[in-house]
Amino acid sequence: MLRTNLILLLIAAACALGTVSSNHRARKLFTEFEREQNRMRELDVEWGQLQLEQSTWAGHARIEQIARDKLGMRPPAPAQVISLEAVK
Amino acid sequence: MKFAKSPILNRRLSPGRSRLVVLALLSGFVVLAGRSLYLQGFDNGFLQKKGESRYERVIEISATRGRIMDRHGDVLAVSTPVKAIWAIPDDAQLAPAQARQLAALLEMDVRELNRKLASDKDFVFIKRQIPPDVADRIAALRLPGIHDQNEYRRYYPSGEVMAHVLGFTGVEDAGQEGVELAMNDMLAGKDGSRRVIKDRRGHIVEDVESIKAPQEGKDVTLALDAKIQYLAYSQLKKAMTDNKAKAGGVVVLDAKTGEVLALANAPTYNPNNRVRLVGAQLRNRAFTDTFEPGSTFKPFTAAYALESGKFHFDTPIDTSPGRLTIGNATIHDAHVHGVLTLAEVIQKSSNVGAAKVALKFQPEELWRVFSSLGFGAPLNLGFPGEVGGRLRPAKNWRPIEQATMSYGHGISVTLMQMAHAYMAFARDGELIPLSLTKVDAPVTAATQVFSSETAHEVRSMLEMAVQPGGTAPRAQIPGYRVAGKTGTAHKLDGGVYAEKYVASFIGFAPASDPRLIVAVMIDEPSAGKYYGGDVAAPVFADVMAGSLRTLGVPQDVPLKPLIMAEAVKEGV
Numbered sequence: 001m002l003r004t005n006l007i008l009l010l011i012a013a014a015c016a017l018g019t020v021s022s023n024h025r026a027r028k029l030f031t032e033f034e035r036e037q038n039r040m041r042e043l044d045v046e047w048g049q050l051q052l053e054q055s056t057w058a059g060h061a062r063i064e065q066i067a068r069d070k071l072g073m074r075p076p077a078p079a080q081v082i083s084l085e086a087v088k
Numbered sequence: 089m090k091f092a093k094s095p096i097l098n099r100r101l102s103p104g105r106s107r108l109v110v111l112a113l114l115s116g117f118v119v120l121a122g123r124s125l126y127l128q129g130f131d132n133g134f135l136q137k138k139g140e141s142r143y144e145r146v147i148e149i150s151a152t153r154g155r156i157m158d159r160h161g162d163v164l165a166v167s168t169p170v171k172a173i174w175a176i177p178d179d180a181q182l183a184p185a186q187a188r189q190l191a192a193l194l195e196m197d198v199r200e201l202n203r204k205l206a207s208d209k210d211f212v213f214i215k216r217q218i219p220p221d222v223a224d225r226i227a228a229l230r231l232p233g234i235h236d237q238n239e240y241r242r243y244y245p246s247g248e249v250m251a252h253v254l255g256f257t258g259v260e261d262a263g264q265e266g267v268e269l270a271m272n273d274m275l276a277g278k279d280g281s282r283r284v285i286k287d288r289r290g291h292i293v294e295d296v297e298s299i300k301a302p303q304e305g306k307d308v309t310l311a312l313d314a315k316i317q318y319l320a321y322s323q324l325k326k327a328m329t330d331n332k333a334k335a336g337g338v339v340v341l342d343a344k345t346g347e348v349l350a351l352a353n354a355p356t357y358n359p360n361n362r363v364r365l366v367g368a369q370l371r372n373r374a375f376t377d378t379f380e381p382g383s384t385f386k387p388f389t390a391a392y393a394l395e396s397g398k399f400h401f402d403t404p405i406d407t408s409p410g411r412l413t414i415g416n417a418t419i420h421d422a423h424v425h426g427v428l429t430l431a432e433v434i435q436k437s438s439n440v441g442a443a444k445v446a447l448k449f450q451p452e453e454l455w456r457v458f459s460s461l462g463f464g465a466p467l468n469l470g471f472p473g474e475v476g477g478r479l480r481p482a483k484n485w486r487p488i489e490q491a492t493m494s495y496g497h498g499i500s501v502t503l504m505q506m507a508h509a510y511m512a513f514a515r516d517g518e519l520i521p522l523s524l525t526k527v528d529a530p531v532t533a534a535t536q537v538f539s540s541e542t543a544h545e546v547r548s549m550l551e552m553a554v555q556p557g558g559t560a561p562r563a564q565i566p567g568y569r570v571a572g573k574t575g576t577a578h579k580l581d582g583g584v585y586a587e588k589y590v591a592s593f594i595g596f597a598p599a600s601d602p603r604l605i606v607a608v609m610i611d612e613p614s615a616g617k618y619y620g621g622d623v624a625a626p627v628f629a630d631v632m633a634g635s636l637r638t639l640g641v642p643q644d645v646p647l648k649p650l651i652m653a654e655a656v657k658e659g660v
Contacts, residue, residue: 027293034292048155051163055245058162060318078566083643 144296145286150238151277153261154305156254156268158314159347159526165254165268167240167261171223172216177207179233186231193226194218216259217241242268244359246314249321252372253312253351253524255472256359265370267310267524270470277305309526311347316340319634321352324608327627328354331591331613337373338627339507340635341605343514343596345527348469349604349635351504376473378500379609382577383437383559383620384594385496385506387513387546390434392457393445394542401545402429407440414488419443431545435552437559437574439495446494447487454490455482460537461509462519463501469524477501496577503592507607510594513550513571514602517543547571551599560593563625565633567643569599572628574620579612588612593624597632598644606632 056062067073127135156165173194182190182205191198194215204212216239218226223236240261244254255266263272280302285294320338328336333354340350357369371377393399410424421440425432433441446454458464464479478500485493492498504522512519517538520531538546550571554563559574572595578585592609596602608624608631617623 027287030293030295031291044152045169048152048163048166049168051155052166052168052243052245055163059245059247060315061249061322064318064322081567083567085642 140285140296143285143287144283146281146283146299147292149280149282149302151279151302151304153240153242153257153277154275154307156275157307157309158312158317159309159349160314161309162314164246164250164310164312164314165242165244167242169220169238170241171218171220171236172239173214173218173223173226173234173236175205175212175214175235176210176233177205177212178210180205180231181233182231186229189229190226190231190234193222193229246317247360248356248358249318249352250312250314251356251359252353252370252374253310253317254359256362265472266372267308267471269472270524271308274306274308278303311342311345311349311523311526312351313349313635313638315638316631316635317350317352319638320350320606320631321354321356323627323630323634324352324354327608327610327623330615331610331617331623332615333610333623334612334614335368335371335373335377336608336610337377337503338609338631339374339503339605339607340631341507341511341522341607343511343602343605345531346511346520346522347527348504348522348524350631372471372473373609373611374503375467375469375471376475376502378475378477378502379590379611380499380577380580381496381501381506381592382575382590383439383442383495384573384575384592385499385501386434386437386442386494387550387573388457388461388509389442389446389454389494390430390549391513391538391542391546392449392454393430394545395457395538396449396453398448399430399445401431401548404429405433405441405444407433407438407444410440412440412443412491414443414447414491415486417488419491431549431552434546434549434573435555435558437495437553442494443491446490451482451485451490454493455479455485457537458493458499460535461512462505463499463509467502467504467508467522469504469522471524475502477505496575503607503609506592506594507605510596510605510607512537513543513546514596514605515543516540547599547602550595554595559619560595560621560625562621563593563595563629563632565597565629565636567645568597568633568636568641569644570597570629570632571595571599571602572625574625576618576620589618591618591620591623593620593628595628595632597636598641600644603639603641604632604635606635 153167155163157163187201188198191201194201196215201214204214214234226234227236239259242257242261244250244256253266255268256264257268258264262276263269268275280298280300282298283296284292285296287293320340324336324338327333336354338350338352339348341347342349351374353371353373355369357365394401404427406427407421408424408426410421412419419439421438425436425438428436428438428441430445433445458479464476466474466476468474489498508519508522517540518534518536520534550573551569552558553573554560554570560572563570563572572593575590575592575594577590579588579590580586581588590609590611591613592607594605594607596605606628608627610623610627613623
C-alpha cells in the first residue's frame with residue numbers, strides 16, 4: 001500500500017515538473033515566433049522601401065533622359081522597323 | 089520565583105472555559121479556511137484578473153496601407169513607417185541648448201518650437217512624418233516630455249506623371265484624392281490589438297487573446313500601364329508648352345477590355361511635395377471637367393443616321409452655301425464644300441452637313457442614342473468628383489439646339505465619356521464598362537448601341553478623316569491604319585462663345601481590329617494654332633504610335649511614305 005502510494009507520488013511529481021518545463025519551452029518558442037514575426041514585418045517594410053527605390057531608379061523619365069543624353073539613343077525611324085509575322 | 093511554581097497554576101479552572109477558547113480558535117480557522125476556499129475555488133475571477141493585470145499588456149498591432157501597382161506590378165504608391173514627434177508641454181521643460189538641438193534635428197525654427205511647447209494643451213504634435221533615423225537621434229537625446237509615435241508616409245515614385253490617377257493621402261494615411269480615395273476601403277488597413285503576457289524583460293511570452301485582428305490593407309493593381317502613362321504625360325506636357333495651352337488631358341483605353349491604360353492631365357503636381365498646391369493643378373480634367381466636345385461628336389450623329397436607314401455611307405447632302413439659318417441663328421462651315429456624301433461630312437467635318445442630318449430626326453431619337461452612349465450621366469468608375477456632363481431632356485430641345493448638338497455644341501461631356509463612347513465604333517457597335525483596375529475575367533456586360541455594320545461604316549469614315557482630304561492627316565501613324573475625328577470647339581465664356589478654343593482628337597488604331605482608343609483634349613491653345621487637327625492630332629499620333637509599339641500590336645498596313653496633306657479646316 002505504502003509502496004504504491006510512493007510510486008504514485010513520484011509519478012505525480014514527475015508530471016508536475018514536466019508541465020513546468022514544457023510550459024517554459026512553449027514560452028521560449030513563442031518568444032522566438034514573436035521575434036520572427038517582427039522580422040517579417042521589418043522585411044516587409046524594407047521590401048517596400050526597396051521597391052520604392054527601384055521605381056525611383058527605374059523611372060521612365062530617368063531612363064529616357066539617360067538613353068537620350070548619355071547613350072545617344074533615339075526611337076527608330078519607321079523605315080528601320082521590321083515587323084515579323086507572329087507564328088501561329 | 090519560577091513560573092512553574094506560580095500559585096496561579098494550581099488553581100483549577102472549569103473545563104468549559106478552555107473548551108470555549110479552543111472552540112473559538114477553531115471556528116476562527118474554519119472561517120479563514122472557508123474564505124480561502126471561496127476565493128480559490130468559487131469566486132476566483134476577480135483575483136485572477138488582478139494577478140494577470142500585473143503582467144498582462146494590450147498591444148496595438150498597426151496595419152499598413154496597401155500598395156498601388158500598375159498592371160505589370162511596378163509600384164506606384166507605397167507606405168513606409170515614419171515617426172511623429174509630440175510633446176506634453178508641461179513636462180517639456182527644455183534648456184535653451186536642448187531646444188536648439190531639437191529644432192536643428194527637426195529642421196525647424198527654434199521660435200516655432202518654443203511657441204508649440206508654450207501651448208497650454210496636454211498634447212501637441214511638434215512635427216510629423218519624420219524619417220525614422222532622425223527620430224532615433226531625437227530619442228537618444230532623452231529630452232523630458234518629448235515622445236515619438238509611429239505613423240506612415242506614402243511615397244509616389246512616379247511623382248507628377250500619375251498624380252491625378254493616384255491622388256494622395258493625408259498625414260493620417262487616409263485617401264484624399266484619386267484612386268487613394270476611390271479605393272480607400274480596400275487600401276486602408278485596420279489596426280488591431282491583442283492581449284499578451286510579458287515577462288520581466290519585456291518579451292512577449294504568451295498570447296492571451298486577440299482583441300481585434302488587424303487587417304492589412306490590400307494591394308490594388310490598376311489597369312494603368314506605367315510606360316504608356318509616361319508616354320501620354322510627356323507628350324501632353326510637350327503639347328502644352330508648344331501650344332501655350334491652359335490645360336489638357338489624354339486618355340488611353342484598351343478597346344478589348346475597357347481598361348484605362350493611361351490618364352494624364354495638365355497642369356499637374358508632385359504628390360510627394362504638396363506645399364504649394366492650387367486647385368487647378370488638382371483637377372482630374374478627364375473625369376471632373378466638362379467641355380463642349382465640338383466635331384468629335386459628329387460621328388455619333390452619323391452613326392444614328394446610318395442606323396436609322398434614312399442615310400447611307402454615300403447619301404449626298406448639300407452643304408452649300410456653307411451656312412444654314414435656323415430661326416435667328418446661323419450655322420457656319422469653315423469652307424464651302426458643296427454637295428458631300430455622309431462620309432465626307434465626317435471626313436471634312438461639315439457643321440452644316442451634320443445639322444442637316446440631325447434635323448431629319450425627332451429629338452427623342454437622338455436623345456436616346458446620346459444617352460445610351462453614356463452622355464449626361466457619370467461613368468460611375470468610383471472616381472471622386474466624377475461628373476456626368478449635360479444632356480438636356482429632349483422635350484426642351486429647340487431646332488437650333490438639335491442642329492448644334494449634332495456637331496457637339498450645346499452639350500457637355502467629359503474626355504473620359506468621349507473616349508468611352510468611341511468604343512462603340514472600335515468594338516463593332518457595343519459598349520463595355522471601363523475599369524480602373526486590371527481586368528482578368530472576360531468582358532460580359534456589353535451593351536449593343538449600334539449594329540456591327542454601322543460601326544464598320546463609321547470606322548471607314550473616321551479613317552477617311554485621317555487621310556488626305558480629311559481634317560487630321562497629322563494623326564497618321566506609319567504602319568497602322570488609324571481612325572479618328574478632330575474637334576475644335578469654341579469655349580463658352582460668360583454665356584457667349586469666345587475666341588477661345590478646345591482642340592481635341594479622339595481615335596483608335598489599328599483600324600482593322602481596334603486595340604487602343606486615345607482621346608486628347610487641349611484647352612485654350614494660344615500659340616497661333618488651335619485646330620484639333622494641328623494641336624491634338626500630333627499628340628494622338630505620338631501617344632498611339634508609342635503605345636502600339638509598347639504593346640507589340642502587329643502592324644496592319646505595309647510601310648509607305650506618309651502623305652502629309654494640308655489639313656482641311658473644320659467648321660468651328
